[in-house]
Amino acid sequence: MTTHPSADDIPGHMDSSAGRVFRNALREARWALSVWLVFLAWVIGYSWLRGYNATPEPDSALPGTILGMPEWVFWGLALPWVLATALTILFGVFILRDDDLGGTS
Amino acid sequence: MLFAFLTYLVGVAVLGWAAHRFLSGGAFVKEYFLGNRQLGAWVLAISFAATAISGGSFMGFPALIYTNGWVMALWIAGYMVVPLCTMAVLGKRINQASRLSDAVTIPDLLRDRYESPRIALLTSVILVLFLGINLIAQFKAGGLLMLEALRDELEPLGWIGDGTTASMGYWIGLTLFVAMVVAYTAYGGFWGVTLTDVLEGLVMLFGAVALAVLALHKAGGLEAATLKLAEESPSLVFPPGPPYQGDAWQPARDGYLPVLHAVSIFFQWTIIGIAQPGQLVRLMSFKDTRSLKRALCMCAVYYALIYASIVVVFICARALYPPASLGQVKTDDIMPFMIRQLASPISAVLAGFLLAAPYAAIMSTVAAYLLVVSSSLVRDIYQRFVAPEAPPRLLKRLSIAVTAGVGGVAFVFALHPPQFLQKIIVFSTEGLGVSLLAPVALGLYWRRTTEAGALGGMLAGLGCHWVLYALGYTPLLVSLSASFVVTIALSCVTAPASRATIDRLFPGG
Numbered sequence: 001m002t003t004h005p006s007a008d009d010i011p012g013h014m015d016s017s018a019g020r021v022f023r024n025a026l027r028e029a030r031w032a033l034s035v036w037l038v039f040l041a042w043v044i045g046y047s048w049l050r051g052y053n054a055t056p057e058p059d060s061a062l063p064g065t066i067l068g069m070p071e072w073v074f075w076g077l078a079l080p081w082v083l084a085t086a087l088t089i090l091f092g093v094f095i096l097r098d099d100d101l102g103g104t105s
Numbered sequence: 106m107l108f109a110f111l112t113y114l115v116g117v118a119v120l121g122w123a124a125h126r127f128l129s130g131g132a133f134v135k136e137y138f139l140g141n142r143q144l145g146a147w148v149l150a151i152s153f154a155a156t157a158i159s160g161g162s163f164m165g166f167p168a169l170i171y172t173n174g175w176v177m178a179l180w181i182a183g184y185m186v187v188p189l190c191t192m193a194v195l196g197k198r199i200n201q202a203s204r205l206s207d208a209v210t211i212p213d214l215l216r217d218r219y220e221s222p223r224i225a226l227l228t229s230v231i232l233v234l235f236l237g238i239n240l241i242a243q244f245k246a247g248g249l250l251m252l253e254a255l256r257d258e259l260e261p262l263g264w265i266g267d268g269t270t271a272s273m274g275y276w277i278g279l280t281l282f283v284a285m286v287v288a289y290t291a292y293g294g295f296w297g298v299t300l301t302d303v304l305e306g307l308v309m310l311f312g313a314v315a316l317a318v319l320a321l322h323k324a325g326g327l328e329a330a331t332l333k334l335a336e337e338s339p340s341l342v343f344p345p346g347p348p349y350q351g352d353a354w355q356p357a358r359d360g361y362l363p364v365l366h367a368v369s370i371f372f373q374w375t376i377i378g379i380a381q382p383g384q385l386v387r388l389m390s391f392k393d394t395r396s397l398k399r400a401l402c403m404c405a406v407y408y409a410l411i412y413a414s415i416v417v418v419f420i421c422a423r424a425l426y427p428p429a430s431l432g433q434v435k436t437d438d439i440m441p442f443m444i445r446q447l448a449s450p451i452s453a454v455l456a457g458f459l460l461a462a463p464y465a466a467i468m469s470t471v472a473a474y475l476l477v478v479s480s481s482l483v484r485d486i487y488q489r490f491v492a493p494e495a496p497p498r499l500l501k502r503l504s505i506a507v508t509a510g511v512g513g514v515a516f517v518f519a520l521h522p523p524q525f526l527q528k529i530i531v532f533s534t535e536g537l538g539v540s541l542l543a544p545v546a547l548g549l550y551w552r553r554t555t556e557a558g559a560l561g562g563m564l565a566g567l568g569c570h571w572v573l574y575a576l577g578y579t580p581l582l583v584s585l586s587a588s589f590v591v592t593i594a595l596s597c598v599t600a601p602a603s604r605a606t607i608d609r610l611f612p613g614g
Contacts, residue, residue, distance in 0.1 A: 018201065019613020025198035026550055032193035036186045040371055043182050048364055051179070051344045063335050063342050068327025070342050073175055077182050081409055084185035088405035091193065092398045099197065099394050102204045 021099040028096055035091075039084050046076035109457025110254050110464075113308060114285060117301045117468070121289025124297035133501045134488070137294035138480040139209050142200075144299065144391045146399035151306035152299040152469075153192070153400065154407045156383040158309060159470035160246035161530060162415070163463030167443075168436040170419035173361045174334050174341030178416050180362055183374030188404040190375040196388045196397050198549045203389040205610055210477075211385055211545070212485040218548045218610060219556040220602045225489065227563060229481040231540055232382055235533035236474045237515065242530045243474070244519035245270060247286070247467045248279030253441045254460055270522055279519055282467075287512030290472045291505045295390070298472040305465035310411055312462025315455070317414035319447040320421035327417060330424035337427065369581050376585065377538030380545055383473035386480075418443060479508040532574065539566035539584040543592040552611045554592065557599040562592030 051072035066074040127136065135141055144152070170177040199214070208214035211232070216225035252265070252274040259265050259274045266272030289297050324330040334341040341347065344367070345360025362370075378384070391397055422443050434442050440463055448456035483504050488495055495503075523529075543566065544559035566588030573580030601607060 016613055018205070021197065021201050022611060022613065025201070028197065029194045029550065032189040036190050036375055039186050040368075040375075043179070043185075044364065044368055044371065047179050047344060047367065052364055054343065063331070063339070065328050065331055068329075068331055070175055070331060072343070073178055077178050078413075081182065081185040081413075084189075085405045085409045088186075088189050089402045091189065092401040096193065096197075096394065096398050096401065098398075099201075101197070101201050101393060 017100050018102060021101060024097045024099055028091075031091070031095060035084070035087060039080055042080050043076060047072060051076060107254065107258065107457065109454040110461055113304075113458065113461040113465070116304055117285070117289060120300045120304055121293040121297040124289075124293035124300050127294075127296040133497050134484055134504065135209050136296075137501070137504050138476060138484060139386065139390045140295040140299060142204065142390050142392055144387065144396065146396040146403065148299050148303055149387060149391045149396055150400035150403035150407065152302035153384060153387050154404050154411075155302040155306035155309065155466070155469035156387065156473040157187070157378070157381070158411065158466050159530075160243050160250075160463065160467035163309070163466045164246055164250070164437060164440055167415060167419045167422075167440045169361075170416060171423050171436055171439045173346040174338075174423060175331070175420065176344045176346035176360070176362045179344055179367055180370055181374070181412050181416070183371040183378075184408045184412055186375055187378055187408060188401050191379050191381075191384055192388065192397060192401045192404065194379055195385070195546065195549065196391075196401075197394060199385060199388050199545070200391060200397070202549055202610055205612075208389070210480045210484050211382055211389075211541070212481060214389070215544060215548065215559070216485075216489070217606070218602065219544075219554075219559055220606055221556040221560075222489070224544070224556060224559055224563075225485055227560065228541070228544075229485040231537065231563070231567075232481045233478050235537050236382065236478050237511075238529055238533045240471060240474050240478070240511070240515040241518045241522055243467050243471045244279060244283060244515055245522040247282035247464065247471065248275050248519065250441070250460075250464050250467065251278030251282045253438070254278075254457075254464070276520065279516065282464075283512055283516045283519075286468050286471050287475065287509055287516075290475045291508040291512070294504070294508075295476060298469075298476055299387075301472065302469045305469040306407070308458070308465040309462045310407065312459045312465075313411045313414035313418070316443065316447065316459055316462075317417045319451075320418045320425075320443065323447060324421040324424050327420070330421045333424035334420065337423075341423065366579065369579050372585070373535065373538070373581055377535060377542070377581065380538045380542035381534065382477045382537065382541075383470070385545070386473075386477060475508055475512055478511050479504065482511070483507050535581055535584075536567060536570055539570050539581070539588050540564075542566075542585065543588040547589070547592055547596075551596075552607050553596055553601055555596045555599045555601045558592040558594075558596030561595040562588045565591035 054072065064071045067078070069078055127140075166177070166181070169180070202208070202218070203214050206214055206217035208217060212225040212228040215228055216222060249270070252259070252272070255274065255278060256265060259277065264273040264277065266274060269275065289301055293300070321327060331342065338347065340360065345362045345364070347361060349358045349361045391400065419439065422439055426442075426446070431442070441460060444456055444459045448459050483500065487503065488500065540563045543562040544554075547554045548559060566584050569587040570580045570584040573583060
């Protein structure tokens with residue numbers, strides 16, 4: 001079965017090329033905002049559960065730490081920050097498309 | 106120490122001078138205010154990050170960490186997704202639209218998108234007002250930091266005084282700071298600002314990381330520092346942090362960062378950050394998507410390194426030098442204090458370079474704001490409304506003169522700066538976000554957005570923000586929602602821009 005190139009794939013087809021930039025930008029924006037929502041929920045949710053609601057009484061034992069950070073900081077902030085950075089790099093490499101933005105007018 | 110600091114300043118001056126050579130092209134205004142859309146990945150990434158990291162990140166934020174402990178890591182956590190939110194959400198689309206519109210500034214872009222000089226004028230007024238206020242605050246921070254750098258030279262002359270903005274030392278520091286930053290911005294234009302941003306961004310990163318290594322070594326590791334904070338008070342380790350005493354802008358509360366404030370500040374860094382003019386202009390100016398992709402990756406790593414370092418340094422600072430041991434040192438001066446404590450004993454040259462880091466943060470932000478304000482005055486008001494046929498030679502002279510003039514006006518106000526400037530910075534940053542985000546983002550992605558919707562959304566966001574602030578509430582989420590609701594509602598019942606404009610800006614969309 002032969003597949004025909006769409007108008008988007010024809011080099012020099014200005015409107016279609018520009019249209020593809022718009023559609024890709026919209027798709028990428030949705031993706032980025034979804035990731036934002038996930039990390040917002042993680043950071044605030046975990047900090048609420050294990051930070052805000054875990055304050056020890058003044059005479060209790062010292063807090064547990066991981067890599068020198070309080071546990072709530074490690075699981076609720078440091079780990080998601082590392083993952084968000086990795087995800088941003090993956091986004092830049094694999095999801096953000098190479099598009100022709102048009103000449104400098 | 107002064108020698109190393111001056112070496113950095115000479116580097117900035119040389120880059121600003123070299124950038125002037127790029128300005129000889131024909132399209133002067135586009136070259137001067139937008140770099141002719143030729144920013145590559147490295148310059149885009151570091152310039153973007155350096156513009157966002159202002160004097161507050163290197164002066165106010167350290168003081169807050171020192172005072173409130175680990176909860177400030179939650180306060181800054183939104184930066185983990187700032188590159189995605191700012192660069193990935195609007196970057197490609199605003200760059201494309203500004204090319205299709207041949208827009209040089211944000212008001213330029215909105216004017217073409219909505220076929221509305223009124224929107225361009227209102228946007229220009231908003232930019233000049235809010236960024237102008239911000240400039241005064243940044244100038245003040247720059248003047249105080251210069252005073253700190255010159256302390257050893259000024260003290261024998263008796264010019265340090267009480268070390269405040271009323272001292273002769275502050276006026277000298279302010280004059281030197283303003284002369285330097287205004288000169289390279291006015292003379293070098295966009296290229297002067299972005300090329301010096303690269304040097305400033307690298308100095309900031311080196312300074313923060315080096316200081317973190319020194320602090321960890323001195324404190325005996327991060328765990329030792331954390332346990333020391335916990336011994337002093339559990340509120341330094343767990344949210345919401347120590348009790349907040351309140352000030353003229355906010356009432357006292359049980360902890361510094363209640364969870365709703367944490368949500369609000371996460372929104373501020375990420376969503377409000379999308380619509381900050383300094384960053385939007387950089388997104389209009391990169392040369393291709395390869396540059397955007399690489400810059401996105403670099404920016405993410407940059408923010409992670411610099412903010413992790415700053416948090417570590419000042420957690421260690423609290424453990425090493427509790428408040429009782431600070432003597433006359435104010436918490437706002439904890440950054441220069443730490444540099445003197447940690448680096449001066451090792452090397453005065455190292456201390457000088459580290460002291461250049463916060464200075465670089467302030468300079469990069471000031472330069473970006475100066476250029477946005479002068480572009481609004483020259484391009485969006487003078488060239489659009491007063492003299493559309495102004496010859497290029499006149500525009501060139503005017504651009505340089507207005508940039509220098511804006512710096513001069515801010516300098517005069519900064520000689521006797523009002524109180525609570527840090528709060529005013531937050532207020533103006535939020536104001537820019539709640540007024541510009543809906544018209545810009547919806548205008549770029551929703552073809553149905555109308556002039557009436559955009560104008561209504563801007564005014565609703567601003568009005569709501571001012572009223573709620575005056576009533577003592579945290580206004581960000583409500584104001585932002587109001588701006589989007591009004592923009593969408595009015596757009597649904599009013600006529601959109603002409604078919605020709607929509608087809609041109611939304612090709613195939």
